Amino acid sequence: MQPLRIFNTLSREKEPFQPLTPPHVGLYVCGPTVYNYVHLGNVRTFMTFDVLFRYLTHLGYKVRYVRNLTDVGHLVGDGDEGEDKIGRMAKLEKLEPMEIVQRYTNDFHTILAQFNFKPPSIEPTATGHLIEQIEAVKKLIDKKLAYESNGSVYFDIERYNAQGGRYGQLSGRILDDLLTETRELDGVGEKRNPLDFALWKRAAPEHLMRWPSPWGEGFPGWHLECTCMSTKYLGQQFDIHGGGMDLKFPHHECEIAQGSGLNDIPPVRYWMHTNMLTVNGQKMSKSLGNSFLPGELFSGNHPVLERAYSPMTARFFMLQSQYRSTLDFSNEALQSAQKGYKRLINGLRLIRQMDYVAVEGMAIDPAQGEEIRNGVQGCYDGMNDDLNTAVTIAHLFTLLKKINSLYTGQLSPAALGEESFRFLKTSFVTIIEDVLGLLEEKQGNAEDLAAGLLDLYRDFKTQKQYQKVDQIRAYFKANGLVIKDMKTGIDWAYEE
Amino acid sequence: MQPLRIFNTLSREKEPFQPLTPPHVGLYVCGPTVYNYVHLGNVRTFMTFDVLFRYLTHLGYKVRYVRNLTDVGHLVGDGDEGEDKIGRMAKLEKLEPMEIVQRYTNDFHTILAQFNFKPPSIEPTATGHLIEQIEAVKKLIDKKLAYESNGSVYFDIERYNAQGGRYGQLSGRILDDLLTETRELDGVGEKRNPLDFALWKRAAPEHLMRWPSPWGEGFPGWHLECTCMSTKYLGQQFDIHGGGMDLKFPHHECEIAQGSGLNDIPPVRYWMHTNMLTVNGQKMSKSLGNSFLPGELFSGNHPVLERAYSPMTARFFMLQSQYRSTLDFSNEALQSAQKGYKRLINGLRLIRQMDYVAVEGMAIDPAQGEEIRNGVQGCYDGMNDDLNTAVTIAHLFTLLKKINSLYTGQLSPAALGEESFRFLKTSFVTIIEDVLGLLEEKQGNAEDLAAGLLDLYRDFKTQKQYQKVDQIRAYFKANGLVIKDMKTGIDWAYEE
Numbered sequence: 001m002q003p004l005r006i007f008n009t010l011s012r013e014k015e016p017f018q019p020l021t022p023p024h025v026g027l028y029v030c031g032p033t034v035y036n037y038v039h040l041g042n043v044r045t046f047m048t049f050d051v052l053f054r055y056l057t058h059l060g061y062k063v064r065y066v067r068n069l070t071d072v073g074h075l076v077g078d079g080d081e082g083e084d085k086i087g088r089m090a091k092l093e094k095l096e097p098m099e100i101v102q103r104y105t106n107d108f109h110t111i112l113a114q115f116n117f118k119p120p121s122i123e124p125t126a127t128g129h130l131i132e133q134i135e136a137v138k139k140l141i142d143k144k145l146a147y148e149s150n151g152s153v154y155f156d157i158e159r160y161n162a163q164g165g166r167y168g169q170l171s172g173r174i175l176d177d178l179l180t181e182t183r184e185l186d187g188v189g190e191k192r193n194p195l196d197f198a199l200w201k202r203a204a205p206e207h208l209m210r211w212p213s214p215w216g217e218g219f220p221g222w223h224l225e226c227t228c229m230s231t232k233y234l235g236q237q238f239d240i241h242g243g244g245m246d247l248k249f250p251h252h253e254c255e256i257a258q259g260s261g262l263n264d265i266p267p268v269r270y271w272m273h274t275n276m277l278t279v280n281g282q283k284m285s286k287s288l289g290n291s292f293l294p295g296e297l298f299s300g301n302h303p304v305l306e307r308a309y310s311p312m313t314a315r316f317f318m319l320q321s322q323y324r325s326t327l328d329f330s331n332e333a334l335q336s337a338q339k340g341y342k343r344l345i346n347g348l349r350l351i352r353q354m355d356y357v358a359v360e361g362m363a364i365d366p367a368q369g370e371e372i373r374n375g376v377q378g379c380y381d382g383m384n385d386d387l388n389t390a391v392t393i394a395h396l397f398t399l400l401k402k403i404n405s406l407y408t409g410q411l412s413p414a415a416l417g418e419e420s421f422r423f424l425k426t427s428f429v430t431i432i433e434d435v436l437g438l439l440e441e442k443q444g445n446a447e448d449l450a451a452g453l454l455d456l457y458r459d460f461k462t463q464k465q466y467q468k469v470d471q472i473r474a475y476f477k478a479n480g481l482v483i484k485d486m487k488t489g490i491d492w493a494y495e496e
Numbered sequence: 497m498q499p500l501r502i503f504n505t506l507s508r509e510k511e512p513f514q515p516l517t518p519p520h521v522g523l524y525v526c527g528p529t530v531y532n533y534v535h536l537g538n539v540r541t542f543m544t545f546d547v548l549f550r551y552l553t554h555l556g557y558k559v560r561y562v563r564n565l566t567d568v569g570h571l572v573g574d575g576d577e578g579e580d581k582i583g584r585m586a587k588l589e590k591l592e593p594m595e596i597v598q599r600y601t602n603d604f605h606t607i608l609a610q611f612n613f614k615p616p617s618i619e620p621t622a623t624g625h626l627i628e629q630i631e632a633v634k635k636l637i638d639k640k641l642a643y644e645s646n647g648s649v650y651f652d653i654e655r656y657n658a659q660g661g662r663y664g665q666l667s668g669r670i671l672d673d674l675l676t677e678t679r680e681l682d683g684v685g686e687k688r689n690p691l692d693f694a695l696w697k698r699a700a701p702e703h704l705m706r707w708p709s710p711w712g713e714g715f716p717g718w719h720l721e722c723t724c725m726s727t728k729y730l731g732q733q734f735d736i737h738g739g740g741m742d743l744k745f746p747h748h749e750c751e752i753a754q755g756s757g758l759n760d761i762p763p764v765r766y767w768m769h770t771n772m773l774t775v776n777g778q779k780m781s782k783s784l785g786n787s788f789l790p791g792e793l794f795s796g797n798h799p800v801l802e803r804a805y806s807p808m809t810a811r812f813f814m815l816q817s818q819y820r821s822t823l824d825f826s827n828e829a830l831q832s833a834q835k836g837y838k839r840l841i842n843g844l845r846l847i848r849q850m851d852y853v854a855v856e857g858m859a860i861d862p863a864q865g866e867e868i869r870n871g872v873q874g875c876y877d878g879m880n881d882d883l884n885t886a887v888t889i890a891h892l893f894t895l896l897k898k899i900n901s902l903y904t905g906q907l908s909p910a911a912l913g914e915e916s917f918r919f920l921k922t923s924f925v926t927i928i929e930d931v932l933g934l935l936e937e938k939q940g941n942a943e944d945l946a947a948g949l950l951d952l953y954r955d956f957k958t959q960k961q962y963q964k965v966d967q968i969r970a971y972f973k974a975n976g977l978v979i980k981d982m983k984t985g986i987d988w989a990y991e992e
Contacts, residue, residue, distance in 0.1 A: 064592070064595070096560070096617075096618065096729060098618045098620065098729065099560070099617050099618055101618075102615070102616070102617060102618050102619055106615050109605075119598070119602050120598070121592075121595050121598060122592065122594045122595055122597075122598050123598055124594065125621075125624060127624045127625075128621060128623045128624040129623075130626070130627050131626050131627065131707045131708065135708060211627045212627065212631060233592060233594065339992050342990045342991070342992040343992050345990060346989045346990055346992065349989070349990075408982065408984065409983075409984050442942060442943070443942075443975060443976035443977055443990050443991075444942035444943070444945075444946055444975040444976065444977055445942060445975055446938060446939075446940035446941060446942045446945055447938070447940070448971070448974060448975055449940075449942055449945035449946055449949060449971060449975060450940055450945055452949060452967075452968070452971035453945060453948060453949060453952075455967075456949075456952060456964075456967075456968075468952075471948075471951075471952075472948070472952075475944070475945060475948035476940075478944060479939060479940040479941055479944055479945060480939035480940065481939055481940055486904065487905075488903075488904065488905050493842045493845070494838045494841060494842055494845075494939050495838070495939075496835050496838040496839050496842065
């Protein structure tokens with residue numbers, strides 16, 4: 001089997017994945033800023049790392065997966081000036097900032113559970129690591145990599161690069177270009193260099209979220225929390241750091257600078273970035289009116305959506321693309337994904353119900369076993385090629401053909417032989433459920449089906465077919481329901 | 497209507513509830529220490545305050561409900577010496593303490609959601625408020641109410657009482673008795689007085705969870721977090737503080753001392769404490785082998801349980817007692833609660849489906865309207881009498897009789913008149929769902945009922961009753977299912 005290869009943004013190459021201290025793997029992913037409903041682009045990122053978490057675990061690694069919640073310090077505009085995103089929303093909604101955090105954290109967890117994401121091992125918050133952040137700032141000041149200015153503290157890019165740092169290496173930007181770009185920005189007044197970024201910000205009087213520090217009342221810079229939380233729980237250098245590609249610069253660039261500056265070692269071995277979503281070929285954006293939330297996708301309640309799409313349809317749809325490609329949402333593509341998902345899940349139901357039965361005198365056909373092994377191998381090759389889930393799904397469909405042949409009787413389990421049959425069954429179920437995280441979404445509403453049975457019950461009653469009447473009563477009873485046969489009509493109720 | 501009256505542990509009396517700044521109400525409840533699965537006693541406490549939160553909201557108050565998660569500082573034995581509960585579990589399970597916190601926080605949320613608890617407005621953590629705790633310790637030292645000793649800081653009970661504090665007032669303990677009781681305990685060496693309690697503890701070398709402080713590396717005392725988080729989010733004095741009665745002493749006694757010491761005002765107006773659970777008349781305890789978890793209750797997988805009981809059966813069961821009574825779990829009582837719950841929910845389904853229809857010439861019977869008003873009034877009187885949900889439920893059953901009479905046709909909606917009919921409908925639904933938080937647990941498994949329909953389909957097919965065959969196909973199609981009519985057999989699949 002090919003070993004797992006991961007595209008490392010740092011080297012711009014697919015590299016074989018070798019953890020620092022196997023079987024342990026440390027995985028850090030930048031989570032949401034909990035000031036608003038989670039959007040689909042974020043969901044795609046978290047789905048990618050959910051699949052990576054699942055796959056590494058499936059391969060036998062012991063993964064510590066840390067995904068943070070940003071509950072302070074992320075400013076409107078993603079820079080060093082302006083209001084806190086959460087504080088701004090708190091003022092708008094006349095709530096305490098932590099009420100905003102709670103509301104959107106709850107929403108985030110609810111949505112991710114609908115998509116069947118596994119919870120991370122640790123979900124730390126920025127406010128839960130203020131002391132760690134203050135200590136980090138102190139250390140960077142001691143190492144002359146940061147300086148205080150008017151109650152705020154900034155990271156000194158020039159000094160960092162002079163000491164061997166390579167700010168810009170992750171995003172491939174040239175320092176001089178960056179300097180030109182940023183010369184016009186606000187807040188330069190406090191900074192020695194416009195590229196310097198805030199580690200700690202003095203809180204303006206109207207700023208709601210604030211804590212005492214050696215530099216006066218303030219709050220941490222956005223980039224610092226990830227450095228403190230990732231290294232606290234995964235070590236000064238750890239295996240994989242993931243996030244959306246919009247975080248590559250400046251957020252992840254700053255994390256490398258902070259981590260290297262603090263601990264004299266690059267903090268991350270493999271940097272992974274997920275690509276963007278588009279809708280009908282256009283960037284998803286509020287101003288274009290084509291931006292819908294996961295909840296709107298599930299309800300179909302948005303002008304660009306022709307109907308509702310279930311969480312597993314959406315999951316299947318997203319996994320049909322490799323995470324580094326852009327992914328285009330359209331009704332056509334979603335409807336085709338829905339068909340594909342249901343075909344796969346019908347296969348899952350069938351193989352679950354099948355069991356191996358030997359047929360005397362029937363010879364094993366080695367070509368059949370070979371095809372199954374190739375199909376399963378294809379699934380793993382897809383995963384190993386930088387999580388190319390599109391390839392994995394394609395190979396699941398070749399295995400599905402075998403399952404359908406077994407179901408219709410064209411192919412006998414005995415022709416596969418017990419070993420190949422069991423290998424097919426185990427692999428198909430495991431890859432769909434454990435690795436890709438696709439679940440069977442039950443269809444069929446019990447109340448509707450009960451109403452159908454009750455219609456037939458009424459007919460049988462009229463026709464005095466009492467055996468059938470009793471048969472239907474028994475179906476209800478087995479389901480905790482009782483048929484109420486009254487003068488005024490026939491109805492059902494919960495059995496008391 | 498009687499105003500809401502609450503039994504205040506502080507005065508040992510039922511007092512009319514008057515919030516400090518209506519319509520706002522501040523409610524703080526001590527949450528779990530997330531080092532283990534939540535137990536049923538905790539569930540009862542959180543259910544009580546879930547109902548209080550719901551009822552106050554129903555009455556029109558704007559409630560800020562804060563329930564914390566203790567993720568550091570709670571020591572084995574609940575005192576000032578020994579291992580941290582979370583740190584101990586982390587060592588046993590060879591995990592990072594925050595992995596323990598995450599696992600049991602997730603379990604806690606899952607279990608509470610099954611019981612249909614509303615999430616609190618804010619769910620703060622002790623580690624998220626370390627700076628606030630350190631600042632509080634500094635302030636108490638400045639006010640001479642605390643002293644450092646060997647890297648730890650203790651609250652000075654004698655000094656507090658000399659300045660007018662009344663340590664012991666909540667639990668009704670006499671200071672001298674307490675002194676006698678505690679003289680033999682460990683750790684007295686560092687304390688001026690054995691009753692003094694830790695605000696900050698020096699971390700022993702093997703202690704995992706530790707932060708820098710003005711007194712060296714350490715961690716906060718268990719009692720301090722609640723003082724800092726309640727006053728941060730609800731103000732120096734707030735309306736209601738709740739918890740299990742086992743927290744009255746010393747935890748809540750210490751909170752009063754800390755809050756009064758810090759802000760020169762008693763922190764809480766109304767203290768509410770919930771009573772304990774017993775099983776078949778005995779205290780629930782691991783050593784007696786009669787202690788089962790919520791998950792075991794739901795699965796029935798425990799020696800003392802004769803069968804599984806659903807979350808709503810358990811919720812109904814708990815609400816049949818007032819929160820200040822002990823509550824005894826037995827199979828008999830749970831089975832009777834299950835019947836009661838199902839009777840109530842059958843009534844809920846019925847009244848939901850009924851609508852008012854005028855009948856020409858039928859006179860309104862004023863006695864009927866009177867009975868309905870009395871029944872609803874009885875429900876509110878129960879709630880207003882210190883959340884006596886047992887009384888509320890009893891009155892729901894008198895309303896249920898009316899609903900059943902309407903259903904069987906003994907009573908006509910027209911005899912009630914439209915106003916009384918709508919009042920009955922709205923009140924019954926609102927009190928059950930919004931106030932008591934009881935939901936209809938759907939019974940009936942769609943796959944089982946589909947299998948029943950498929951049996952009938954096969955019969956009709958054999959009998960060539962093609963109209964019925966089509967009828968059943970239509971039921972399936974309306975549910976997103978398709979009948980597969982193959983040579984090898986008849987089956988259903990998801991429609992692709």
